[in-house]
Amino acid sequence: MFGTHLSPNDFVFLAQGAGITLLITFLAMLGGTVLGVIFGVFRANTPLWANFWLGFLLDIFRSVPLLIQLILANAFQAIARLNANAFTVSCIVLALYCSAYCAELVRGGIGAVPQTTRRAARSLGMTWGQDMREIVFPLALRIMLPSWIGLTLGVMKDTALVSWLGIIELLKSSQIIVTRIGDPLFVLTIAGLIYFIISFPIGRLGARLEKGWREND
Amino acid sequence: MIEIDHVRKNFGELTVLDDVSLTVNTGEVVSVIGGSGSGKSTMLMCINGLEPIQKGRVVVDGVEVHAKGTDLNKLRQNIGIVFQQWNAFPHLTVLENVTLAPRKVLGKSRDEADAIAKKQLEHVGLGDKLKVFPGKLSGGQQQRMAIARALAMGPRYMLFDEVTSALDPQLVGEVLDTMRLLAKEGMTMIVVTHEMAFAREVSDRVAFFKAGKIHEIGTPEKIFGSPDRPETAAFLKSVL
Numbered sequence: 243m244f245g246t247h248l249s250p251n252d253f254v255f256l257a258q259g260a261g262i263t264l265l266i267t268f269l270a271m272l273g274g275t276v277l278g279v280i281f282g283v284f285r286a287n288t289p290l291w292a293n294f295w296l297g298f299l300l301d302i303f304r305s306v307p308l309l310i311q312l313i314l315a316n317a318f319q320a321i322a323r324l325n326a327n328a329f330t331v332s333c334i335v336l337a338l339y340c341s342a343y344c345a346e347l348v349r350g351g352i353g354a355v356p357q358t359t360r361r362a363a364r365s366l367g368m369t370w371g372q373d374m375r376e377i378v379f380p381l382a383l384r385i386m387l388p389s390w391i392g393l394t395l396g397v398m399k400d401t402a403l404v405s406w407l408g409i410i411e412l413l414k415s416s417q418i419i420v421t422r423i424g425d426p427l428f429v430l431t432i433a434g435l436i437y438f439i440i441s442f443p444i445g446r447l448g449a450r451l452e453k454g455w456r457e458n459d
Numbered sequence: 460m461i462e463i464d465h466v467r468k469n470f471g472e473l474t475v476l477d478d479v480s481l482t483v484n485t486g487e488v489v490s491v492i493g494g495s496g497s498g499k500s501t502m503l504m505c506i507n508g509l510e511p512i513q514k515g516r517v518v519v520d521g522v523e524v525h526a527k528g529t530d531l532n533k534l535r536q537n538i539g540i541v542f543q544q545w546n547a548f549p550h551l552t553v554l555e556n557v558t559l560a561p562r563k564v565l566g567k568s569r570d571e572a573d574a575i576a577k578k579q580l581e582h583v584g585l586g587d588k589l590k591v592f593p594g595k596l597s598g599g600q601q602q603r604m605a606i607a608r609a610l611a612m613g614p615r616y617m618l619f620d621e622v623t624s625a626l627d628p629q630l631v632g633e634v635l636d637t638m639r640l641l642a643k644e645g646m647t648m649i650v651v652t653h654e655m656a657f658a659r660e661v662s663d664r665v666a667f668f669k670a671g672k673i674h675e676i677g678t679p680e681k682i683f684g685s686p687d688r689p690e691t692a693a694f695l696k697s698v699l
Binding site for chain 2: 356358359361362363364365366367368369372376377380381384455458
């Protein structure tokens with residue numbers, strides 16, 4: 243069909259690429275979320291003079307194009323003889339990039355929980371930590387989730403940039419197939435479809451969680 | 460016993476409490492009346508240490524609230540407070556709203572906490588709403604839930620901060636009934652309120668606040684019947 247010579251092996255190759263894309267997305271979001279929560283909680287609970295520098299640093303990660311960050315980080319680690327492989331460098335850079343966005347989500351989510359609700363919790367004798375865990379975190383999560391899902395989907399597409407460091411993820415693997423058999427439209431359509439198949443359930447999961455929460459309000 | 464002793468409280472340049480002294484004995488119900496912004500609510504926040512003070516001291520059962528080293532979380536277990544905005548925890552059911560603090564703060568088991576919460580919720584007339592989320596309740600029901608939530612900690616004192624001011628008029632009665640019940644059971648209460656009839660009915664003493672000062676304090680008969688101060692008379696005339 244379509245007069246191409248896409249073999250079953252090519253599909254395996256694409257699937258492997260998709261696996262790498264998923265793995266990098268997962269690790270980047272895992273690291274980025276853990277760091278982002280730490281940074282965000284810090285930023286939400288300290289006075290401006292204390293968290294200004296952290297905010298400034300995170301702004302750099304948010305402002306400089308990811309491709310430049312990846313290439314610079316890879317060059318620096320080579321100069322510093324850290325012997326990190328491209329995969330590690332990619333995951334670290336993407337995790338920091340995610341953490342910068344995630345920190346702002348967390349800070350905004352915490353700020354959106356009404357002070358009066360938090361006072362009610364504290365007035366029952368709950369500690370700062372109990373208030374954060376039992377009241378602030380669950381409420382902030384509801385506010386943050388749509389943006390967090392959006393961040394995940396965005397980062398998944400951004401992972402295509404790690405191919406510049408020689409990692410064969412989904413986009414790169416499809417480009418390799420294109421160079422062999424030609425017909426970029428067909429191959430890229432399939433690659434795009436795979437991206438969609440991965441993204442769709444993530445987006446649906448978010449919508450479902452939101453709906454469940456909304457029913458209680 | 461709650462002793463408020465020459466307390467001064469500023470918000471920046473603004474003096475909200477100006478040399479306020481008030482002693483509330485165990486079992487007593489004291490209502491606090493006065494215009495908006497007169498410092499009534501702030502006084503309640505100072506009693507359980509939610510607000511710092513600049514001068515004087517607040518002593519609850521012999522513990523100085525604002526002293527360094529006072530365990531505020533422990534102190535607050537004895538002082539229930541209910542706010543104008545009922546501040547339900549919207550992600551928890553009615554039962555969970557009430558059991559949360561007994562479980563986390565007092566370390567009660569789930570069963571123990573459930574039993575306490577059910578008793579308190581029945582007490583305030585919400586025994587049939589245990590599994591409901593607060594968003595599905597009326598304002599009056601949410602406010603009664605907030606009262607049950609405070610009572611579940613087994614406090615020795617209850618502070619009420621204009622708890623009916625944000626309610627629709629037809630919902631005020633059910634909340635006042637709950638408070639009446641508490642007063643009858645001997646709970647020590649400080650009630651900041653605009654409900655004059657209620658204050659007159661349940662209070663042992665009524666304090667009139669104006670511009671951060673207690674201008675006059677006395678029995679309801681005295682304050683509502685023949686106040687000494689012209690400010691008190693003028694205020695009552697404006698609201699009654």
